[in-house]
Amino acid sequence: MNLEIVPAAAYLxxxxxxxxGLKRLSSARTARSGNFIAGAGMAxxxxxxxxxxxMGHFCPILVAIAIGTVPGWLLAKRVKMTAMPQMVSxxxxxxxxxxxxxxxxxxxxxxxxxxxxxLLGIILGSVSFTGSLVAFGKLQGLISEKPVRWPLQxxxxxxxxxxxxxxxxASVRDPSGGLLWILALAALALLLGVLQVLPIGGAxxxxxxxxxxxxxxLAAALTGFAMHNMSMIVxxxxxxxxxxLLTVLMCKAMNRSLAKVVFGSxxxxxxxxxxxxxxxxxxxxxxxxxxxxxxxxxxxxxxxxGYGLAVAQGQxxxxxxxxxxxxxxVEVKYAIHPVAGRMPGHMNVLLAEADVxxxxxxxxEEINPEFEQADAALIIGANDVVNPAARTDPGxxxxxxPILNADKAKNVIVxxxxxxxxxxxxxxxxFYQSKTRMLFGxxxxxxxxLITEVRGL
Amino acid sequence: xxxxxxxxxxIFILAIFTGVEVISRVPTILHTPLMSGANAxxxxxxxxxxxxxxxxxxxxVLFALGFIAVILGTLNVVGGFVVTDRMLEMFKAKTPDKTGxxx
Numbered sequence: 353m354n355l356e357i358v359p360a361a362a363y364l365x366x367x368x369x370x371x372x373g374l375k376r377l378s379s380a381r382t383a384r385s386g387n388f389i390a391g392a393g394m395a396x397x398x399x400x401x402x403x404x405x406x407m408g409h410f411c412p413i414l415v416a417i418a419i420g421t422v423p424g425w426l427l428a429k430r431v432k433m434t435a436m437p438q439m440v441s442x443x444x445x446x447x448x449x450x451x452x453x454x455x456x457x458x459x460x461x462x463x464x465x466x467x468x469x470x471l472l473g474i475i476l477g478s479v480s481f482t483g484s485l486v487a488f489g490k491l492q493g494l495i496s497e498k499p500v501r502w503p504l505q506x507x508x509x510x511x512x513x514x515x516x517x518x519x520x521x522a523s524v525r526d527p528s529g530g531l532l533w534i535l536a537l538a539a540l541a542l543l544l545g546v547l548q549v550l551p552i553g554g555a556x557x558x559x560x561x562x563x564x565x566x567x568x569x570l571a572a573a574l575t576g577f578a579m580h581n582m583s584m585i586v587x588x589x590x591x592x593x594x595x596x597l598l599t600v601l602m603c604k605a606m607n608r609s610l611a612k613v614v615f616g617s618x619x620x621x622x623x624x625x626x627x628x629x630x631x632x633x634x635x636x637x638x639x640x641x642x643x644x645x646x647x648x649x650x651x652x653x654x655x656x657x658g659y660g661l662a663v664a665q666g667q668x669x670x671x672x673x674x675x676x677x678x679x680x681x682v683e684v685k686y687a688i689h690p691v692a693g694r695m696p697g698h699m700n701v702l703l704a705e706a707d708v709x710x711x712x713x714x715x716x717e718e719i720n721p722e723f724e725q726a727d728a729a730l731i732i733g734a735n736d737v738v739n740p741a742a743r744t745d746p747g748x749x750x751x752x753x754p755i756l757n758a759d760k761a762k763n764v765i766v767x768x769x770x771x772x773x774x775x776x777x778x779x780x781x782x783f784y785q786s787k788t789r790m791l792f793g794x795x796x797x798x799x800x801x802l803i804t805e806v807r808g809l
Numbered sequence: 810x811x812x813x814x815x816x817x818x819x820i821f822i823l824a825i826f827t828g829v830e831v832i833s834r835v836p837t838i839l840h841t842p843l844m845s846g847a848n849a850x851x852x853x854x855x856x857x858x859x860x861x862x863x864x865x866x867x868x869x870v871l872f873a874l875g876f877i878a879v880i881l882g883t884l885n886v887v888g889g890f891v892v893t894d895r896m897l898e899m900f901k902a903k904t905p906d907k908t909g910x911x912x
Contacts, residue, residue, distance in 0.1 A: 370850050371827055377846045377893075378835035384897040387846050391890045394852065401856050407863035409872070416862065416876050420883025428891035433899075439892055440845045447851050447885035450878045454857040457874040461861075466814070562844055569851040573824075577817055579857055585817055586824050587853035593828025594847050598840060605837055688838070696840035704899035715837065 362400025363583035369393025370587045374594060380710075397583045433705050434662045437694045438491035441484045441561045444568055448480030451571035452538065458578045459534050469577035471520045474534065475541045476571035480564045482545030487557050487564065490549075491694070497554030506615065509547055516540045548614070555736075556613045558695040559602055563614065566595025605690035607742075607753035635771065638789035640798065643765055644805030646789075650727035652683040654719065656758050657703065659693055660733015660769060664795035667706035670732065673799060674708070676806045686712050687719040687729075687756050689737035720757045729761035733768065733795045739780045750778060764788040767798045842896045849889025855882030 369389050376386025402410070424443070431439045455473030489495035502508075519537040523530030552560055569591030576584025603610050647653050655670060674684045686708065692699035700713055714722075723729060731738055738758040741748040758764055759782050766783060768790060782788060791798050835843055859882075862875025 370853075371831060374828070374843075374847065374850065375831045377843050378832045378839060380836065380839060380900055383839060383842060383846075383900060384894065387842075387849070387890060387893045387897055390846060390850050394850070394855075394886055394890070397853065397856055398859065401859045401863075404860065404863070407860075409862055409865060409875075412872070412876060413859055413862050413879060416858075416879035417883045420880040421887050424884040424887035425891055428888045428895065431892070433896075436841065436845070436892065436896065439888070440841075440848050443852075443885050443888040443892070444848050446881045446888070447848070447854055450854045450858055450881035450885060453874045453878040453881070454854060454861050457861045457871050457878070460874075461864075461868075461871060565844055565848050565851070568854075569847065572851045572854040572857075573821065575854055575857045577821075579860060580813065580817070581856060581860070582817075582820060584853050584856055585820050587850050589821050589824035590828040590831075591847045591851040593825040594832045595844070597829050597832060598835070598844055598847070601835070601837075602840060605840075690837045690840075695844070697838045697843075698841050700838040701841060701896050701899055710900075713838075 356405060358403050359400035360582075362396050362403075363581070366393040366397035366400070366583050367586040369396065370590055374590060397587075433702055434665070435492070436701065437558060437561060437698065438488045441487045441491065441557075441564070444561065444565050445481050445484030445488065447568045448477045448484060448564070448571060450477070451568065451575050452477030452481055454575050455571075455578065456534065456538065458575070460529075460531065465578065467524050469574040471523070471537070473571050473574040473578060474538050475516060475520075476567050476574065478538050478541035479545040479548065480567040480571060482542045483549045483564045483567075484545075484561070486546055486549040487560050490554050491557055495550075499553040500550045505547075505551055509544065512540060512544050512547065516544065552613065556608065558691070559599060559606065559608060559610070559613045561695075562595060562599040562602055563610075566592045566599065569593075569595050602691075602696050605696050605754075607750070635783050635790045636786075636788065638765065638791055640791065640801035641805045643789065643791055644802055644809060646763060646765065647677060647682065647728050647730065647802075648680055648806050648809045650682055652685075652722075652726045653677060653728045653730060654685050654687050654723060654726045654758070654761065656687045656689075656729060656731040656734050656738060656756055657692060657699055658689075658732060658734020658737065660735075660767075661795045662693055662699070662702050662733070664733065666732065666795040666799050667702050667708075669796060669799035669803065671703075671706045671708050673803050673806065674712070676803060680806075680809070684712070685714055685719065685722070687716070687723075687758070688713050689716055689734070689756050690754075692734060692737060716754060716756055723757045723760040726761040728763045728765055729758040731758055731764065731766045731768075732799070735768075735780055736778060738782055739778060740782055741778065741780070748778060758782065759785065762787070765791060767791045767793070767795055769794055842893055842900075845889060845893040845896060849886060849893055852882060852886030852889050855879065855886050858882045 373386045373390025376382035455470045459470045519533045523533035569588050573588030677684050690696050740759050742750045742753040742755045858878030865871035865875050
């Protein structure tokens with residue numbers, strides 16, 4: 353008993369650390385300390401585990417931890433800020449796989465105890481593992497970002513789900529332990545993870561990652577049930593619940609229905625409504641010099657940064673341009689769409705990296721009324737988040753999505769790499785408006801030109 | 810046993826409410842770091858891996874499963890916390906600029 357009190361206390365304090373850490377993570381001022389507290393809790397829980405009775409194999413444990421730490425640390429330190437979402441997905445997949453292996457081990461080890469947590473742990477862990485890897489591949493560009501489709505998709509997935517249930521039942525009924533059934537179960541669940549995420553388009557990946565994140569949380573909690581470990585139940589459930597809420601919040605911000613994301617229908621553009629033929633379809637180009645004059649003599653400019661800016665690594669240049677304009681007495685603000693970048697909050701992280709002052713970054717609700725007073729809206733590598741079709745065209749797949757009212761500004765300048773459609777593959781009528789001017793080119797190059805021109809004014 | 814299982818279910822239910830309550834006021838800009846932070850916290854499965862490996866005894870299969878699980882769990886924990894910290898570091902870096910509440 354005395355031997356068990358130390359780990360138990362460690363787990364209790366660790367659980368409190370996770371709750372406080374998560375709490376602090378949800379406010380900008382305290383977030384970093386929150387992450388630190390949660391990390392300390394993790395270290396404490398780990399240390400307590402070493403003191404559990406009947407533990408052995410300390411050397412292999414430390415070796416395995418070392419093997420995991422080095423690549424984890426290096427990957428996390430080296431990854432570019434633009435690639436953060438897929439990194440989160442990758443690490444999430446590792447957690448899922450971990451839960452899967454543990455549940456498998458628990459199944460082999462002990463036939464007694466309720467089977468349900470182990471079975472669900474295997475299923476959720478496996479789905480989360482392969483699903484996260486596919487999400488990683490899509491965002492990393494290893495797999496096509498476009499929704500991959502094949503006939504009878506839903507029917508196949510439904511059959512797969514039935515097969516999983518059947519093998520779960522068979523494994524419980526099998527008097528000899530049902531190991532083969534369990535392996536079949538794991539294989540089917542792994543396949544389900546792939547097939548479930550493959551048809552979903554790149555634009556929906558943040559939601560998918562969030563869903564899989566809470567999936568892994570739940571898998572961790574179930575593993576905790578199987579192992580009678582309170583800290584795992586608390587931490588896993590916390591993440592499962594918080595992750596689910598986060599998914600809902602994200603869906604709201606992106607105006608997606610969760611069911612549609614998961615069961616696939618976004619990206620299926622209704623055939624008839626595809627090319628919205630309205631008036632002339634010419635884009636009006638503008639030279640950087642002219643663009644610089646337009647902004648340099650404006651009173652108010654609103655910058656709308658999008659993923660294209662992040663890809664071109666142009667955050668620092670935008671900040672430079674903003675400072676130049678401010679020096680000339682132009683009021684500059686940033687309009688941040690909730691899903692600018694690739695995940696909610698991603699663009700804030702990227703601009704923060706470039707030292708853009710926090711108060712200049714305005715949420716959609718705050719900035720939208722201000723567009724009408726803006727002399728120019730500078731849209732850099734953003735597309736769908738300023739597409740007026742979301743307001744006007746019920747046939748558009750993004751209809752109803754809250755957008756930035758950049759089209760209300762007196763002038764609109766769009767820096768865009770090419771004439772193609774955006775991330776979600778939808779035409780944007782804003783680009784054809786008479787007050788819109790296009791500055792084609794890589795965001796970084798275009799911004800450099802602009803900065804030179806504004807300096808020369 | 811019944812009491813133990815019941816206690817676990819109690820904790821499970823209470824943790825659900827805590828998880829929802831604790832992040833219910835998160836601003837949009839923190840969605841990505843929060844997701845990443847939560848991702849690091851479910852790295853708690855590492856503990857399960859350590860217990861599995863620590864109790865594997867002479868069983869080679871359990872040893873292998875535990876060993877792999879610990880590696881994967883550590884990746885999740887270390888990667889998760891470091892990535893989150895890198896994201897949040899940026900928010901922190903410019904708190905000095907935030908001296909006066911600008912509107």
